[in-house]
Amino acid sequence: MPSRFNVVDLFGLSAERRLQFNPSKRPELLQALTPETLTQLERLDLLPLCAYLLRRHASWNDLEENVTKPLERELAGERARSLRLAAGLEPVLAALARAEIPVILLKGVDLGFHTYPARGLRRMLDLDILVPLRRLKDASSVLLEIGFREDTSCYSRDWYLGCVQQLPPLEDETGFIHLDVHGALFPAYSPFAPLERGVWSTTLPSAWPQARRLTREWMVWHLVLHALKHLKASGVRERLHVDLLALVANTEKEPIDWSRLVELAENTGTAFALSEAVGRLSRAPGAGALVPVAAELAELARAQWSRELVFRVTHRLRHVAPFVGRDIPAPPDAWLQFFRRPLRTLKALRGK
Numbered sequence: 001m002p003s004r005f006n007v008v009d010l011f012g013l014s015a016e017r018r019l020q021f022n023p024s025k026r027p028e029l030l031q032a033l034t035p036e037t038l039t040q041l042e043r044l045d046l047l048p049l050c051a052y053l054l055r056r057h058a059s060w061n062d063l064e065e066n067v068t069k070p071l072e073r074e075l076a077g078e079r080a081r082s083l084r085l086a087a088g089l090e091p092v093l094a095a096l097a098r099a100e101i102p103v104i105l106l107k108g109v110d111l112g113f114h115t116y117p118a119r120g121l122r123r124m125l126d127l128d129i130l131v132p133l134r135r136l137k138d139a140s141s142v143l144l145e146i147g148f149r150e151d152t153s154c155y156s157r158d159w160y161l162g163c164v165q166q167l168p169p170l171e172d173e174t175g176f177i178h179l180d181v182h183g184a185l186f187p188a189y190s191p192f193a194p195l196e197r198g199v200w201s202t203t204l205p206s207a208w209p210q211a212r213r214l215t216r217e218w219m220v221w222h223l224v225l226h227a228l229k230h231l232k233a234s235g236v237r238e239r240l241h242v243d244l245l246a247l248v249a250n251t252e253k254e255p256i257d258w259s260r261l262v263e264l265a266e267n268t269g270t271a272f273a274l275s276e277a278v279g280r281l282s283r284a285p286g287a288g289a290l291v292p293v294a295a296e297l298a299e300l301a302r303a304q305w306s307r308e309l310v311f312r313v314t315h316r317l318r319h320v321a322p323f324v325g326r327d328i329p330a331p332p333d334a335w336l337q338f339f340r341r342p343l344r345t346l347k348a349l350r351g352k
Contacts, residue, residue, distance in 0.1 A: 007046075007238040011245055017252065033067060038067070044235045044238050045123040047074045048079075048122075049242070051071035051072060051075040052117070052121050081120070086119070089127055091146060096131070099138060101135045102132060103212070105129055105212070106130050110206070111246060116246050126179060127180070130181075130184075131182070133165060139167065140167050147172055165184045166184075167180075191268075191269060194268055215260075216247060217260045219247065225270060241281065241284070258290075262300065265301075266300060271300040272304075272305060278293055278294045279294040282294040
């Protein structure tokens with residue numbers, strides 16, 4: 001197996017559209033599970049999911065104990081951690097509900113507790129939630145009152161509120177629960193930012209009565225756009241692919257409105273990013289039904305590539321704009337991303 005394996009080769013969908021490990025027409029299980037592969041899965045935080053799926057594989061009993069035991073420990077540990085995270089989320093949502101602040105669960109806290117086939121399969125480093133932008137400072141007061149503290153060791157509070165429209169990272173008294181509280185899916189000054197009413201008008205229920213979740217097409221959109229912020233080497237894009245597979249596997253319970261996703265791509269200038277992610281997804285075993293969607297997004301991306309380039313460059317310009325003419329110093333990495341990302345975007349769009 002190559003030194004940097006492709007997640008597409010290890011995960012896919014069964015004929016029943018269930019998430020599975022090592023689909024058909026791929027290397028045999030015993031060949032696929034090299035120490036190098038397990039190390040890569042650990043780096044990508046995919047070992048708990050791998051363990052869960054492997055236990056349902058016909059060759060599980062043929063695996064050596066030095067492989068199965070660590071996998072079982074990893075799964076048990078993540079399940080226990082998931083229970084602690086769920087318990088830590090409850091007082092947060094209760095406090096925000098008392099203050100009549102609406103909440104939408106984002107990213108891992110949605111996927112891990114609602115989308116994957118069981119809890120404890122999607123590792124969460126923090127819990128992401130969305131509140132209305134106009135209530136962001138109210139949410140800060142509520143959370144500080146129940147014992148959370150803000151971490152401004154990297155950037156100032158003004159930077160978080162003014163530039164990315166979220167609260168500084170929050171940590172509870174135990175240091176175990178980490179919260180990211182967002183006031184928008186994307187900062188309002190960004191051309192990628194959707195109208196707020198579009199995000200809040202239609203939502204899904206969650207396991208907690210006080211919170212809602214994004215519709216599945218909004219979830220796909222947000223996950224893909226969030227992954228753009230990270231370098232390929234970070235592993236975020238590989239985890240994105242598995243998240244998307246889990247969403248597709250769950251469509252019988254929670255359908256994805258793919259036509260609505262194409263509309264979002266057109267209206268927000270994000271067709272290139274979505275066509276890349278959905279195109280890769282459609283090539284995964286069992287996901288061939290998405291080929292027409294991927295083709296439609298690819299055609300839209302080709303038609304709008306110049307518009308999307310302008311959108312992305314404008315996004316970077318406006319990301320630095322909150323610092324201009326103000327006393328807030330721009331962090332060094334803000335300037336680095338300001339120069340580097342538009343160049344990378346141009347290169348990617350030309351390759352497309």
